[in-house]
Amino acid sequence: MHRAESIDDSASEIASVLVVMQASLSLVAGLSALPFAIVEPGFRILGILTILLASAMFWLARNLRRGRRWAWRWLVALELLSLALTVLLSLLPIGAIRGPVPVLVNLVIPVAVLVLLAGARSDARRAA
Amino acid sequence: MYDIATDHAGGLTAAFLLLLFVFAFVGGLRLMAGHGAVWAIRGSQTYRGTTSITKLAAALMMLSGGIHLALVPGHDDITGLLFVIDGLGFIGLGFLAFITTWWRRPAILWLVATILAYLVWVIAGWETPDQVGIACKLIELVALGLLMRLANPTRRTWPRRVWRATAFPLMVCVTTLGIWVGGLVHPDALHAHAGALLQPVAAVATPEQQAAAAQLLADTRASIARYQDPAAAIAAGFKPGPASSAEPLRHFENSANANAVLDPNRPQALVYAQTTHGLQLIGAMYQMKRAGQWGPDPGGPLTQWHQHEGICFSPFGFEFSFETPFWTCPVGSTSITTPPMLHVWIIDNGKNGPFAADLDKTVQRQLTGRS
Numbered sequence: 001m002h003r004a005e006s007i008d009d010s011a012s013e014i015a016s017v018l019v020v021m022q023a024s025l026s027l028v029a030g031l032s033a034l035p036f037a038i039v040e041p042g043f044r045i046l047g048i049l050t051i052l053l054a055s056a057m058f059w060l061a062r063n064l065r066r067g068r069r070w071a072w073r074w075l076v077a078l079e080l081l082s083l084a085l086t087v088l089l090s091l092l093p094i095g096a097i098r099g100p101v102p103v104l105v106n107l108v109i110p111v112a113v114l115v116l117l118a119g120a121r122s123d124a125r126r127a128a
Numbered sequence: 129m130y131d132i133a134t135d136h137a138g139g140l141t142a143a144f145l146l147l148l149f150v151f152a153f154v155g156g157l158r159l160m161a162g163h164g165a166v167w168a169i170r171g172s173q174t175y176r177g178t179t180s181i182t183k184l185a186a187a188l189m190m191l192s193g194g195i196h197l198a199l200v201p202g203h204d205d206i207t208g209l210l211f212v213i214d215g216l217g218f219i220g221l222g223f224l225a226f227i228t229t230w231w232r233r234p235a236i237l238w239l240v241a242t243i244l245a246y247l248v249w250v251i252a253g254w255e256t257p258d259q260v261g262i263a264c265k266l267i268e269l270v271a272l273g274l275l276m277r278l279a280n281p282t283r284r285t286w287p288r289r290v291w292r293a294t295a296f297p298l299m300v301c302v303t304t305l306g307i308w309v310g311g312l313v314h315p316d317a318l319h320a321h322a323g324a325l326l327q328p329v330a331a332v333a334t335p336e337q338q339a340a341a342a343q344l345l346a347d348t349r350a351s352i353a354r355y356q357d358p359a360a361a362i363a364a365g366f367k368p369g370p371a372s373s374a375e376p377l378r379h380f381e382n383s384a385n386a387n388a389v390l391d392p393n394r395p396q397a398l399v400y401a402q403t404t405h406g407l408q409l410i411g412a413m414y415q416m417k418r419a420g421q422w423g424p425d426p427g428g429p430l431t432q433w434h435q436h437e438g439i440c441f442s443p444f445g446f447e448f449s450f451e452t453p454f455w456t457c458p459v460g461s462t463s464i465t466t467p468p469m470l471h472v473w474i475i476d477n478g479k480n481g482p483f484a485a486d487l488d489k490t491v492q493r494q495l496t497g498r499s
């Protein structure tokens with residue numbers, strides 16, 4: 001990997017910590033769905049999918065720290081998707097976002113990761 | 129399930145004001161440095177020379193410290209004293225981050241001790257987990273993750289590498305589970321069970337309220353008697369909810385009745401039990417239009433409404449689990465809060481009574497063979 005293709009260290013370090021945080025929260029959500037799978041069979045699939053997604057996010061965070069551009073691209077896509085879904089759900093009258101915790105977890109952290117990823121890329125371009 | 133405790137609301141205001149103060153302080157420092165003040169130039173240089181990770185970790189610790197100090201007035205026992213120590217410790221360590229090199233390890237210890245102490249308090253029932261407390265733990269966990277990234281490992285042995293890779297996720301998982309256990313073991317008085325929040329009502333029903341509750345039960349029973357046959361309900365516009373092997377009760381909803389308010393002639397849903405002999409009508413469900421909009425309770429504490437919150441609902445069939453304290457759900461499901469509802473059970477509902485949020489377990493077992 002050429003230095004010009006890698007991304008800024010501090011921004012990507014902070015972004016990777018936030019992604020690990022998100023992955024850990026997803027991991028718990030996935031694990032917590034498994035007991036419900038005893039009575040709700042569909043949650044077996046959703047729980048396993050969530051655990052796989054969390055594992056992928058750990059892997060992406062690791063590779064983001066190593067300056068891999070593909071990890072950067074995947075994370076941007078994932079965060080954008082997550083943010084779009086959150087905005088969409090918050091527009092529905094289902095009480096999906098109520099209080100500071102869901103705002104921090106579902107809006108502030110994804111936005112912060114995107115801002116950091118964008119900053120990391122522009123810094124890398126300047127360095128190149 | 130996790131609300132904002134009244135005596136914790138000040139913590140949110142403090143967090144907002146502290147952020148404004150920090151921005152103003154940094155701006156002021158730059159302004160004074162621009163005017164040639166020596167102390168401001170020195171401070172500004174120190175700030176600029178600090179890495180972004182250190183700055184963010186210090187800011188998050190100060191934020192947590194500010195929130196802890198703002199919560200002291202609502203906690204006049206030992207917890208209040210610990211909040212003072214904790215808050216001052218965080219703010220002190222936040223400042224030390226800019227002027228010392230040894231601050232990282234004490235800060236990690238302080239963060240871990242604070243998070244673990246919170247878990248002990250919550251599991252022991254000395255503190256109810258609410259959104260301010262959980263948000264504060266989220267801030268502290270991010271600060272902890274940043275501090276762990278600041279480590280400069282000299283020995284790169286495999287056990288150390290594994291520990292470095294797993295310690296932070298493990299701490300996040302332990303924190304989530306600890307808060308969850310505390311919340312489930314010690315639900316507050318308004319939670320009938322996990323996920324059901326009850327309408328606040330008086331403790332004792334007056335004779336008038338008892339009469340009104342009996343009237344509501346009689347009117348509902350008389351009104352829905354015509355729907356004993358599910359086909360009659362369907363013909364009248366009630367749509368059967370999805371059948372689930374896990375849920376022995378089925379709700380038939382009528383969207384045409386959405387605007388009615390506690391009208392026995394126009395209930396929002398009918399409730400049937402899936403018995404071995406087919407569907408049996410066991411009650412009606414009244415529902416308001418919006419979450420948080422409690423309905424009229426003519427029977428006072430006897431006709432207490434409830435709403436379900438903190439549920440991860442999956443549209444792939446009628447399936448659900450509970451969301452984590454950090455408001456996360458499995459992929460493919462989303463957190464929902466239902467509008468308040470009031471069940472009226474027209475069968476004998478055992479010790480739970482005719483307006484309980486849930487069907488009595490013994491009654492349900494007798495009806496459906498499942499609990």
